[in-house]
Amino acid sequence: MPSPSPRGTYQVISQALRERIAAGTYADGMPSEAEIGREFEVARTTVRRALHALEEAGDIKTVAGVGRIVARTAGNAPYERIMVDLLKQIRNGDLPAGARLPSEATLVERYGVSRGTIRRAVHELETAGHVEARQGVGRFVRSPS
Template identity: 50%
Template structure:
């Protein structure tokens, strides 16, 4: 039996288990099209009730990371690798592509956190992380009270 450190406390236990499983999908422990361990095995590993494991697995199904094949079990979807990537990284990549292809030219105002949140269906915090990632890469700058603007490319 593999003992896994899923601490109880703040946040629901099933979310913590889902996060561990999501990480295993991302790192290839559970490869694309591979079968996930059964509910009994996971409930023993995480020392929780099967219902808690079911909730974690259901969260992964809702995120379309796994699929259920009746009578066979749960399998990692083939396109899961991109979905496991944090949402803010996907948003930052989309905005980076717009900057690199010229759709957002030098000096252009980027969409606000609120607008990005509406467009991608995410919280402002997630949008902010995406924008901060672009700032850290030197692609945009934040002008207090005005917004974020595309910077000229550095050689």
């Protein structure tokens, strides 16, 4: 059985992660708890304490459906970036009123994200009234009202 880590280990880990955040290492999101635990050879509880300290300090943020991300990029969750890009295409006429949106599979491939991320982005556009779903047909750009 490995020896327990000394008191304050979570602070050492949080400081190391904070330095990596400042260096831009985690621009695409934080590694999983398991990955951090393996790297620092500590229990998941210690990792959670370190991540909690970073969250309390405002260095990272937890986004539902995405995971932990660097706080300064919190406004740039993957679904938000996709939503903004699709909205830009709608506004500049690349996706005119009445045009069918590309399929979820096409968007997954184009943006390199999960199907759930695409669904969330499109759902946000639907909620905002930019896109409408037609049962069994697809999603279409709504005409501005």
